[in-house]
Amino acid sequence: MTNLVERDRRRVWHPYAGAEASPLFEVESVSGVKIRLADGRELVDGMSSWWSAIHGYRHPHIEAAVKRQLERLPHVMFGGLTHEPAVRLCERLVERAPTGLERVFLSDSGSVAVEVAIKMALQFWQARGRPERRRLLALRGGYHGDTFGAMAVCDPVTGMHGLFASVLPAHVFAERPARRFGESCGPAELDELTRLVDAHRGELAAVILEPIVQGAGGMWFYSADYLRHLRALCDDAGILLIADEIATGFGRTGRLFACEHAGIAPDILCVGKALTGGTLTLAATLASGEVCRALSSGDPGVFMHGPTFMGNALACAAAHASLDLLDAGAWTGQVAGIERALASGLEPCRALPAVADVRVLGGIGVVELRAPVDMERVEPAFVEQGIWIRPFGRLVYTMPPYVIGEADLTRLTDGICAVVSTLG
Numbered sequence: 001m002t003n004l005v006e007r008d009r010r011r012v013w014h015p016y017a018g019a020e021a022s023p024l025f026e027v028e029s030v031s032g033v034k035i036r037l038a039d040g041r042e043l044v045d046g047m048s049s050w051w052s053a054i055h056g057y058r059h060p061h062i063e064a065a066v067k068r069q070l071e072r073l074p075h076v077m078f079g080g081l082t083h084e085p086a087v088r089l090c091e092r093l094v095e096r097a098p099t100g101l102e103r104v105f106l107s108d109s110g111s112v113a114v115e116v117a118i119k120m121a122l123q124f125w126q127a128r129g130r131p132e133r134r135r136l137l138a139l140r141g142g143y144h145g146d147t148f149g150a151m152a153v154c155d156p157v158t159g160m161h162g163l164f165a166s167v168l169p170a171h172v173f174a175e176r177p178a179r180r181f182g183e184s185c186g187p188a189e190l191d192e193l194t195r196l197v198d199a200h201r202g203e204l205a206a207v208i209l210e211p212i213v214q215g216a217g218g219m220w221f222y223s224a225d226y227l228r229h230l231r232a233l234c235d236d237a238g239i240l241l242i243a244d245e246i247a248t249g250f251g252r253t254g255r256l257f258a259c260e261h262a263g264i265a266p267d268i269l270c271v272g273k274a275l276t277g278g279t280l281t282l283a284a285t286l287a288s289g290e291v292c293r294a295l296s297s298g299d300p301g302v303f304m305h306g307p308t309f310m311g312n313a314l315a316c317a318a319a320h321a322s323l324d325l326l327d328a329g330a331w332t333g334q335v336a337g338i339e340r341a342l343a344s345g346l347e348p349c350r351a352l353p354a355v356a357d358v359r360v361l362g363g364i365g366v367v368e369l370r371a372p373v374d375m376e377r378v379e380p381a382f383v384e385q386g387i388w389i390r391p392f393g394r395l396v397y398t399m400p401p402y403v404i405g406e407a408d409l410t411r412l413t414d415g416i417c418a419v420v421s422t423l424g
């Protein structure tokens, strides 16, 4: 164990970790699709640092943009002041997002973007004189972040937040969509959801979900028809639809936004993670014209939120550079190539005794196991294979940077198959 790991164990918290001696690896540097450890080992990155580093690490275009911005205007408060990087970023997001989204609230992280979305929905109904519409309808298997408002719409069981159930607002939950991505799904598949919308009609502010791909709550890919029917249902019932594209946004599913698979537009859209290409933390909540008008009409006539680091110019510059790279268009072919390589490379896992399911969509590959993995054993085993994979529960999954080459993809899928074959 390196000295740094010992110091870390004494003073530092990691995500969902305590003081126990779970495996921890010191990183020396990152470049392209490689993570170099302090002991000299080099790992092919299978996680894109949780969906974010889509162009690989230290992309020269993003680095140059951040350096230029650093020398001119790294950050300035956003209350009463504005700047070109923020304004232009909001314009570019609106140009690329599903139609009807008109205005952008910038924030620092995905969870906050979800908090903002929920607040917008509640203020929308308050402004309309319907303050009793303050509950949300969410899906089981969903994940929307770790802050209190976001936690309350995560899967109540797998959402990792059971501990706080007694202090969270009680929202309404429907089963996760049953039909897989690529399968068709009739309106009858939404019978339960329709009943819930009817039963809670007077008190529902919005439906919130992750379109097409449920991420950290189960890595489940569902039918695009479901989203189409849901959009129609929200329209009929007059409730808002919030799409959380924090994981799926910016090309991961093969479309720039996952909503495009269904040809629908939400009333409120959350993005984050890949927004800056994984360099700096930034998120955004986009709202429709109708939502914006309501927020500025009713009492208090302003939207009640304002983070200290709102509109951080360095993060905006990184986001511009990431959007430039996406605009260049290579990502569509890259993600299609990753999809093919993951589908064929992970297929051998299907026959393994420990494996319950293998599924691939766009740049995401999932091997669902029958039992939760033992991280103590499995994490070092992946590192031995020269790959960085971070499973949770029964899910071993990968979403590599779009720029990954064929040889590294093979190393990823071979390494996953090798480790999974030692399980169960």
Ligand SMILES: *Cc1c(COP(=O)(O)O)cnc(C)c1O
Residues within 6 Å of the ligand: 109, 110, 111, 112, 114, 143, 144, 145, 146, 210, 215, 216, 244, 245, 246, 247, 272, 273
């Ligand atoms: C990661 C994630 C969040 C939370 O984002 P943070 O930046 O970790 O706060 C919310 N929703 C979805 C779908 C996510 O994948």
